[in-house]
Amino acid sequence: MKLSTLTQFICLILLCMNSTTGKATGSVNISYTITFPEAQAHYADVEMNITGLQQKTLILKMPVWTPGSYLVREYSKNVESFTAEVKGKAVAAEKIRKNAWRINTENVSAVKVRYRVYSFELSVRTSFIDAAHAFLSNAGIFIYPDGMLHHPSTIHIVPYKGWTKVSTSLDKVNGDPFTLYSPDYDILFDSPIEVGNQDVFGFKVGNTEYEVAMCGAGNYDKDKLTRDMPKIIEHEAAIYGENPNKRYVFIVHNTSRGGGGLEHLSSTVLGASRENYATERGYQGFLSLVAHEHFHLWNVKRLRPIVLGPFDYDNENYTTDLWIAEGFTAYYQDIIIRRTNLYPVENYLGVLAADINYVANQPGNKIQTLAEASYDAWIKYYRPNENSPNTNISYYNKGSIMALMFDLEIINDTKGKYSLDDVMHYMYHTYYKTLKRGYTDKEFKQGVEKFAGKNLDEFYRKYVYGLEDIDFDKYLGYAGYHLTDEFAGTNEPSLGIVTQTPNGRIFVSTVMRNSSAWVDGINVGDEIVAVDSAKVTDVNAILNGKKVGDKINISVLRDGLPLTLPVTLLKRTQVKYKIDSVERPSEQQMLVRKKWLSIQ
Known part of the structure; x- marks a missing residue:
């Protein structure tokens, strides 16, 4: 739509007007320098330089949470020695809330801010620094100017003695690995940085370059990983018809009892147990984690519930759809491994049976609905206590079962023409690619109904918003399977x-x-x-x-x-299910089974 000359003039005047809260950003330049003078004591020293300011007041903030990990973590608790200066002279920096500082910038165009961040919690969502390496989970490292989330910044890293490598999805400036560029703060907070002497190797899948940064020793086999990881990536990209990244980074922390992962737009951070790669169970578990977090680059990071972006970094961002965002991803992490033949069928059915047993045996399954589990993740899932099994259900496990049920229903009803893959492909291209926004609860339901060819009101009433027992045999029966309870008939x-x-x-x-x-x-x-x-x-x-x-x-x-x-x-009321084939599967059941499990 074209603007009239008068309208254009008014817009220009509005853009040039000064803001009192830091929103006049046109000529502002923001840069950071990170040093580690006391890495052995777990500190990062951050210097932030802002020039081109035009507003009377500058408010600086630190996020209270990081996307993908739904808990207010109060990152500012680790900030100390916060100071500000103008032209080499100290100026007042008043703390106005738990994660915000205010600086008077009337008639001031440039401000230098210094602060330290204590970093000694090694997880996929928190920063960790010692003499060996630094892992920067950026939402807990970088303070940003209020009103300037869409502003670019540069980051210069001065490594601790002996550190030689940087692994991150952020772009290098002029090819310098220690000088990085972020187009906005959403990207910066979504691009963790590993600095140290990590073991780096890579491969290419299609047009996408992949880097794997192994941090810490482990009995991993690089040749085997470079052979198997691309298989997973190829199968996942095939669902969506594209890989939106030109470059992607896996940061892997190998520790004595590592685990977990956190997805990012063009990278992921994985926790792994250093000695587990050599066992079948351990290696398949690692590949499953790879498949889960990499699948998120479509499901969540791009195809997402509508409230999960743009983010509010000061408060909780509530959704009732984490059972889709995380549960569906949990389903695909294992079915993808099966499709690559890295899981034999019996291994996959064993993993699926474990999910079913968890849900069936969790008393909280009778108390908390899937929608409630998603919404209350901020106060319940990430803050478990001794009574959590009695009151909560995991939207990962039960959401994965919902995905299984949708997949089998669609395959069966369409005689193999469609599957859940078609739903995910349609939703991605409709909402992320075309409408350029997230989906609502109603819109995702409509997407499933489009390929299921039926109304799913009753399904949602029972299993998403309700607490009814799942008829597992009904859905597994589509593929000629049923559950056998090994505890049945006992009276213990x-x-x-x-x-x-x-x-x-x-x-x-x-x-x-x-x-x-x-x-x-x-x-x-x-x-x-x-x-x-x-x-x-x-x-x-x-x-x-x-x-x-x-x-x-x-x-x-x-x-x-x-x-x-x-x-x-x-x-004892617990069940112990295993999944068995029916005695004589029908032709229709074998059609569904072969489609579902990629059996030739």
Whole structure:
């Protein structure tokens, strides 16, 4: 649409007007210099230079959370020694809220700010610095000017002694790996930086260059990874019909008991156990993590719930659709490994059975809906306590099962013409590529219905917004499978507790809802010392020789004081499913099975 001459003139005047909150950004230049003079003490020193200012007041902020990890982490708690200066002279920097500082910039065009960030939490979402390396999770490192989220910046890194490499998806300036450029703060906060002496190797898939930065020693096989990781990437890109990145970086932290991952627009950070690559289970687990986080470059980072971008970095960003964003990705992480033949069919069915068992055995599945689990991630999923199994359900596991159900339903009803892949492809191209926005709850449902060829109101009522039991056999039956409960027909008692045994002492860490322990008052924190006056040294032996209905006396120490509790043993209610083939699958069932599991 063309603008009239008068309208153009008015717009020009508005753009040139000064702002009192830091929104006049046209000629502003922002740069950072990061040094590590005390890397051994886990500090990054940050110098921020801002020039071209025109406003009377400058407010600087640090995000309170990082996209992809739905918890307010209060990154500003790690900031210290915050100072500001103008023309070499100190000026007041008033802290006006937990994550914001205000500087008077009337008649001031340039400000230099210095601060330190303590970084000693090694995870995929927090920064970690020691003498060996620095991992910068940028939402917790870089303070930004309020109103200038869309402004570019440059970052110059001065490495600690002996550090020679930088791994990040940010662009280099003039080919200098220690000078980086970010077009805006959404990109900067979504582009973690690894500095040190990481083992770097790579490969190319289609037109996309991939870098793998292995941080820390591990028994990984680079040749094997460069052979298998591209298979995963090719299958994922085929679903969406394109790979939107020209370059992508895997940052992998190898530790004694690593795990987890966090997706980014053009990179990901993975936690891995350094000695697990050599076992089949460990290696397949790592590939599954690779598949999960890489799949996010489409699902979440581009195809996303509408509220997940543009981001509010000061507050929680609520959505009821994390079961799609994370659950569907959890489904694809394993079905993709199966499609590459890196999982045999039986391995994949075992992984799927584990998901089903988790959901079926979690008491919280009867309390919290999938939509509620998504919405309350900020206060529940990332802040679990001893009662969480009784009140919560994971939108990862149950969301993955929803994806499975949609996939099998679509394949069955269309006789193999369509699958969930077609839904994801359609949603990506419709909302991200064409409409250039996220989807609403209603729009995603309509996308599934388009390929399922049916109204899904009842499905959503039961399983997304409701608490009804899932008819697993119905959906698995489309592919000629059914569940077998290995506990069926047994009549064994259970206390319904989870314990921890520090120094050989037995402490209750969880009491499952409606179990024997729940009903008769065993508490989390109780130390079990005896049963029927006999000292207990092995928690697994407590119920030896006992049957359902027996009454036992459990002696505990509660807050250091002795207490004896009479307990009536109830029947174990847990299931242990495995997935078996029906005896004689029909032609239709085999059609669905072959399509679903990529069986030739």
